[in-house]
Structures are given as C-alpha cells and as structure tokens.
Amino acid sequence: MSRVVYAPAAEEDLVGIAAYIALDKPVAARKWVAEIRDTCDTLATQPQMGELREGFGVSGCRSFSVGNHVIFFRAADDGIEVARIIHGGRDMRDL
DSSP states (O other), rough: OEEEEHHHHHHHHHHHHOOOOOHTTTHHHHHHHHHHHHHHHHHHHOOOOOOOGGSSTTTTTTTEETTTTEEEEEEEEEEEEEHHHHHHHTTTOOO
C-alpha cells in the first residue's frame, strides 16, 4: 500500500487551513481537510501526477492543486512525501 508522509510544515499547514475555515464553518473545515488528505492518498498511488517544479530547489518536487490549495510533494519509495500545502493565492517565493 502506498503511504503519505507529511512534513511537520505540511501538518501545520493543514491545522492552519482547518482553523481558518472553522472560524465560519467547522463542518466544512473537517470535510476540506479530509478532501486534501484523500487527494494526497491518490497522489501516493500515482506520484508522477501534478506539475514538475524544478525551480523550487528540491529534486523531483511536484505540485498538484486541490481547490484553492496547492500540495507540494515528491515521490518516495513507497508513496509520497508532502512538504507543504499552501493556498494558491500566496506568494510561493516567500516560503
């Protein structure tokens, strides 16, 4: 079975996403985080999906959008490693 390893920064991103959405819609926040995690599970089975991001300084870095968020990951031996999950409106150069 393919697995997903979340970097500490990615886990913090998920907590922040959930906290922000939960300010107005707690149920939606849980559903949205579940949707992001489900997408990561799918990416783990097909780690060549998404756009190759050569300019990020990480060999094999890819990105995949889910809603307004972008998942940054790379293939691992048995799945993927998720580095960050960022709102698409943020300036990626500052991260």
